[in-house]
Amino acid sequence: MVRVVISNSIRFLLLMATQVFLLKNIGYYNLSVPYLYILFILVLPFGIPNTLLFLLAFFTGLTIDFYYDSLGLNAAACTIMAFVRIIFINLTVQRDGFDNEPEPSLGIMGFQWFIFYAFILTFSHHFILFTFENFKFSEFGYTLIRILMSTLFTVSLMLITEFAFFQKKLR
Amino acid sequence: MRNLWLFIGKYNAFFLLIIFFTISLILLVKHNSFQRARVWNSSNQLVGQSYEQVNEINSYLKLGKINDSLAAENAKLRNQLATSFSSDSIKQVAVRDTTLKQQYTYTVARVINNSVHQKNNYLTINRGSKHGISKGMGVTSAKGIVGIVLNVNENFSTIRSLLHSETKVSANVNGSIGSLVWGEGNYDPRFAYLKDIQSHLSIKKGNRVVTSEFSMFPEGTAIGYVAATRTREGDNSLDIKIKLNTDFATLEYVYVINNILSAQQLSLEAQNKIE
Structure with missing residues (x-):
């Protein structure tokens, strides 16, 4: 339990630092912007209570918002993503039979499941993020392209990260 | 709970x-x-x-009201047109434009009944003797002449349309005067015929046809333009087909022309008959 908290805290700090100090300056113009920090919410353990998940998602988003000067924007997107995560995991994963509080990571869940999971969650996050950033229905086509391009960017960064810290575990 | x-x-x-x-x-x-x-x-x-x-x-x-007010305004403006005035002074006197006196007044009216497909067509308008309409007055639309007032009661008048076999209007084309008729084998509401024009006169397609000074309309009121000419067999006059300016099928508003001087003219002419 303590190990899980510590490892997640370290992951949180690392992802935040990467996001704020490195990825904030990276992007293909305005069209494709990576938001890798949401990987933290993606790989939180399966057994986490909903309340804690929402709190963590909200405050993760809020922390990013402080750096991005967009108070509430990332928080909203992360909250939606947390909800999508709960639904997705309820639908695709058998809840019982977890030992050792495993995480929905690439090594544990397998490539196919993880890429699907990452894509759906990233898309929901980016969808809320970009539409609320734009905050109008005009230019919706452009916003949609931004969402898709950014989703591809973020998901590929997630896969690279997951492969870099690959841990083969048996489920 | x-x-x-x-x-x-x-x-x-x-x-x-x-x-x-x-x-x-x-x-x-x-x-x-x-x-x-x-x-x-x-x-x-x-x-x-x-x-x-x-x-x-x-x-x-509100469109209906706006239409009415615009038509009324048109009638008012027509009252001020130069063609509504006649010279009151003797022609020899050099100064005559300052002494213009109103000869024609226009009354706006709405067409409430209309026909174009009969052999003899009539219109009904929503103005009558109460509004100063009397028998024999000319009626025009914004584009051209429409007909002659036939019967009048207090609130309504019927108009003998130009599309009537007995309506004859004195018309002027290129300075020569003929008589405008409709019917006699032509029942197209878009066309009328001009008779009694000598065949040696050069009348060309597209020439403007206007009312002459002998009609009950102000001189120069538009009628239409020449659509085709044809020499009549065994006669030295032309049959001139005229495309009418007025679209009789869609008439909405018309103007009734009151010739203020016509009473004087008629009474004078009536004296000739007595003698």
Whole structure:
């Protein structure tokens, strides 16, 4: 339990630092912007209570918002993503039979499941993020392209990260 | 109450979503000037659009009134046209434009009954003796002549349309005067025939046809233009087909012309008959 908290805290700090100090300056113009920090919410353990998940998602988003000067924007997107995560995991994963509080990571869940999971969650996050950033229905086509391009960017960064810290575990 | 708590506990993810999402949105709108401006703007836009739409409907409902007022204004303006005035002084006197006196007045009327497909066509208008209409007055539309007032009662008048076998209007084409008729094998409401024009005169397609000074219309009122000419067999006059300016099928507003001097003219001419 303590190990899980510590490892997640370290992951949180690392992802935040990467996001704020490195990825904030990276992007293909305005069209494709990576938001890798949401990987933290993606790989939180399966057994986490909903309340804690929402709190963590909200405050993760809020922390990013402080750096991005967009108070509430990332928080909203992360909250939606947390909800999508709960639904997705309820639908695709058998809840019982977890030992050792495993995480929905690439090594544990397998490539196919993880890429699907990452894509759906990233898309929901980016969808809320970009539409609320734009905050109008005009230019919706452009916003949609931004969402898709950014989703591809973020998901590929997630896969690279997951492969870099690959841990083969048996489920 | 317990059931409510159970319900909320069972679907806690959804309620948590609503709570946190609302908090985020409040933060977003409160602390970001762009989003705040957008919220106000779009609500203003929504209100503005609904007002605009209601306005549009309102103006549509008022169209009838606006039409009437515009037609009345037209009649007023026609009263001031130069062709509505006649010279009152003797022609030899050099100064005559300053002494113009009104000869024609126009009364606007709405066509309430109309026919174009009969052999003899009549119109009914919503003006009568109460409005100063009397028998024999000329009627025009904005584009050209329409007909002659036939019968009048207090509130309505019937008009013998130009599309009537007995209507004859003295018309002028290129300075030569003929008689405009309709019927006699031509029942197309778009065309009429001009008779009694000598065949040696050069009348070309497209020439303007206007009323002559012998008609009850002001001299020079538009009728139409020459569509085709044809020499008549065994006669030295031309048959001139005229495309009428007035579209009789869609007549809405007409103007009744009152020739103020016609009474004097008629009484004088009546004396000739007695003698």
